[in-house]
Amino acid sequence: MIDRVARFGRFWLDALERFGRAQLFLARTLGGLPSLVPRFGLLVRQLHATGVMTLSIILVSGLFVGMVLALQGYNLLQGFGAEAALGQAVALTLVRELGPVVTGLLFAGRAGSAMTAEIGLMKATEQLSGLEMMAVDPFKRVYAPRLFAGFLALPMLAAMFSAVGVLGGYLVGVEVLGVDAGAYWSNMQSSVAFVEDVCQGLVKALVFGLVVSWIAIFEGADCIPTSEGVSAATTRTVVYSSLSVLGLDFVLTAIMF
């Protein structure tokens, strides 16, 4: 019994200690952001790796999510004779919730796991030690560009997810199910507010981008430098990022809407 209590206590102490290290890691990485000014090319390269390379999965997912929303929304609204409000329902759902959240989850699976694996392998192959020994700070050269790229890329991806989702909703709602095109667009235009809906959805995406990138980079840098260690760190990135996105979504929704 005492052993179990001790193990339980040790587990939480270790978790707290790791969380503290992760915060110090974030602080040092944020401190490296000014060094990106003379290294703008590094940021562009990371934006390509995290943003552009994730774009295809975001666009395809956004299209299907919009189509499904239109299908489900039409069935629901038809019961009240309110199918003309389909555009409003699709757009608000995407812009406020599904855009940032699903993009955050997909980003964690695609770009976050890649960041962790890349940094973990750099550690396992002594590239990070090599940088240190060449008097190059990995926080400035490796971590800061990735963190800032993730922070910038996720809102852009979320915006594209929502835009493509609205088009998917149009395809199914208007072209297939026969909702009036004018009603679809005008209801959307009149009910979706730029600041309250679009901007607050983008704020969510900015927070998710920061958190997912932070987790991904920290897990890579903190992993045990073996194949098993990198594999476990990659799994942790996806699990922790996904849970963080869902948990933070609730908190941010409660605060903002």
Place this chain on the structure above:
Amino acid sequence: MSTAHATGVLHETSAAATEDQALVRVHDLHFARGRKKIFQGLTFDVPRGRITTIIGPSGTGKTTLLKMIGGQLRPTQGSIAFDGQDVASLSRKSLYALRKRMGMLFQSGALLTDLSVFDNVAFPLREHTDLPDSLVSHLVLMRLHAVGLRGARDLYPAELSGGMARRAALARALVFDPMMIMYDEPFTGQDPISMGVLLELIHTVNHALGLTSLMVSHDLTEALSISDHVVIISEGVVVEAGSPEQLRASQSEWTQQFLNGSPDGPVPFQLAAPDYATELLGTGADAPTASGSDR
């Protein structure tokens, strides 16, 4: 144990190894990972302008020692001085300035995999200087020519053999004209030709450029053939130090076991374990049970 170590240490008499000529001075170094003590009072000097080799059993902390000299790990007690500066007490800025004066060749080469060989060698120059591209190009090509890889400038690390990767890493370590280069197991996994090339390069580079070299190696014959000074460490302390000739003439059992590669001796073949006969006969408290509870 400590008596054997103390009596085994040779005091090198040549003037070149005197204290004022030591580039690196390791004094009473203690370091532990968790409960495992890695160093327990390690003391030795790395003479300036010479090739020093550190040898010792696997897991004795040789790579850890190189990382401590480079300031990547800090000792729990004792000091490491590089050219008179205490490495552990330096600020990050001063430490980075110090590292520009030392190069390190990692066992894997540690080349950046997203850069070509040329860009890898140019990397330190581009990070730390504002030299024009034409001058960077000349400096890089000179270093690549010195290691015989000028023809591989456009290849990526994944396209290089292990020996070529280490030569490219050596070119990168040399590009900033360091005072000292540390080599971590430079010959491991090399075919005889690559090993001969690396040996020749390390020897030539050290003497032609007036560097100091500190090498960790298990390949004794090769390492000793180019070394001026050898330090044997085991169980966290220096067992013996001196020139290769002095070590070959040593009467120390430790030294002879290392140099001759004897499977048993002061470094035992068998790890500490309960009495063999007792375990086999199944008597006593440590005997294995039918359920295999000792596994």
